[in-house]
Amino acid sequence: MADWASWGLILTVCVACILVVKTDIKVNTPMGQLFVFELQREIFQNDFEPFLHHYAGKVYNDPMLFKCNKQAFPDLPGWLRFTQRHPYDNGFLYGTPLVQEKTIIEITVINKRSYDTFRDRLIIRIDPPEKRLPYQAEFFIPLREIEKVLPSAVQEEIRQDLKRIWKTDQLTFVNITSALDRGGRVPLPLAGHFEGVYVKVGSDQRFSECLLRLQTAEHKRQCEAGGRVPGNCAVCSYPSNCVTWCNSTLIDVSSPVAFSPAPTMGPGILDAEGVYDPPESPPPRDFLPDYIVTVIVPLVLAIILCLLLSYIMCCRREGVEKRDSKTPDIQLYHHHTIHGNTTELRSMAAGRGVPPPLSTRSMFNARTGETAPPFQTDSPSIPLILAQQEINTDTLPRN
CATH class of the missing domain: 2.60.40.10 (Immunoglobulins)
Known part of the structure; x- marks a missing residue:
């Protein structure tokens, strides 16, 4: 199953x-x-x-x-x-x-x-593009996330706010990008923390006076000081759609919308029915200097060190005859005497294999020279006492 x-x-x-x-x-x-x-x-x-x-x-x-x-x-x-x-x-x-x-x-x-x-x-x-959009502007909305801006209803809310700022009804969305794709930091997973969204819109109408303030030196000083753009430029129907003006820029495109150019024929692309002509091989390289520096030089140094060590260890020794000639006679005599005594002691120690004397054996009778078997007793001193008594009786004078 x-x-x-x-x-x-x-x-x-x-x-x-x-x-x-x-x-x-x-x-x-x-x-x-x-x-x-x-x-x-x-x-x-x-x-x-x-x-x-x-x-x-x-x-x-x-x-x-x-x-x-x-x-x-x-x-x-x-x-x-x-x-x-x-x-x-x-x-x-x-x-x-x-x-x-x-x-x-x-x-x-x-x-x-x-x-x-x-x-x-x-x-x-x-x-093909429906119309030219020579005037474009990019706005940063910090309280939005990308999936919350893409629905058509939210796009229309943002468009209405930008129309009042631009003072025109001819606005078209060019691009919407998450701040994370522009190098922004990932927000904390807490309420009130958002990724932020960049919204780019375009129009064939010129910028309004509110938008032109983004290019003035006063606007840059206010942004560096941490202030906000005053006046009727900060318009938003919903707080989540409010624009951060210090992160907004104007793009004046005098030519048609720039598109990525098609790849051009270069030296790495073959023409139609072309023949591939490979580049010439690089010139041969001489590896002898590298071999000499890497192998020969360390080997020569190792041989020189070995020869020097052999000379010090073998060729610098004095020898026995030279040493004896420099040593006083009395010192040599003492030296030979010590060696002779050592040899004699070693020869005497070699003769220790003879049987020990009878007096060193247990239960020995000095008169008869016999040994008696030990008694079955716990005290080993009793047979020695008896043997001593026999010795004393034998040595007494007889009447």
Whole structure:
């Protein structure tokens, strides 16, 4: 049963990994303007079967994870970005296209509750720019995060505030960037701490007097002193949409919107039907000096040191004859005497193998020279006393 359960689990995972492209979503966007596409979880929820069939008919709120990449590529194009803070939040594809082309984005949707997976394709057709935007300005909104600014309703709120500052109705979003992408620091995960967002807008109308103050020396002095720009420039309907003027800049584009140039033919790119002419090989290098410095010089030094050590250890010795000739005769006599005495003592010590005298044996009788077996007693001194008594009786005079 355990084997069947394992095979069933593997089969379920394999089936879940099969991706099927269900629909193609086609959108158009002008070049040089902000593009935002919201991946709404409610729409993709209808494409999943109910996790529990007896709950059919009820509204589901499954956590979903979106993964986006360019077709046949592992990542998104350079101008396009994706953000999704949490599986229960919608995802956003946003960016500013700079080249007129057709881009196909594969959107993989993963249901984190049932682990069902499917794939849609987003076909983005980039059209030529609708109009020139020679006057552009970038504003910093510190109390916002990128996914909170991308919805169309929030963009319209920010647009209305900027219209009153610019004093024109012809404003177009050029780009929206998170402060983290511009080198900002990650905020603390606490209430009231935000990443901050840079919003760039453009128009064909000239800057207003409020915006022109951003280029004055007085404005720079106020920013260095930590003050704020006075007057009717600080206009915001919602406190979270207020602009930090010291981090805002004006961009006067006299020519059309600058796009990234196409790659030019250079020495590293072949022409059509060209023949590759490899560069010449580098000249041969002479490694003899390196070999001499690395191997020969240390080897010669080692040989010289060995010869010097051998001379000191072997050739500088005096010898026995020279030493004896310099030593006084009396000292040599004492030396030979010590050696002779030592040899004699060693020869005497070699004769210690003879049997010991009888007097050193236990239970020895001095008169008869016999030894008696010891008595079975705990005291070893009794036989010696008896032997002494016998000696005394034998030495007494007889009548």
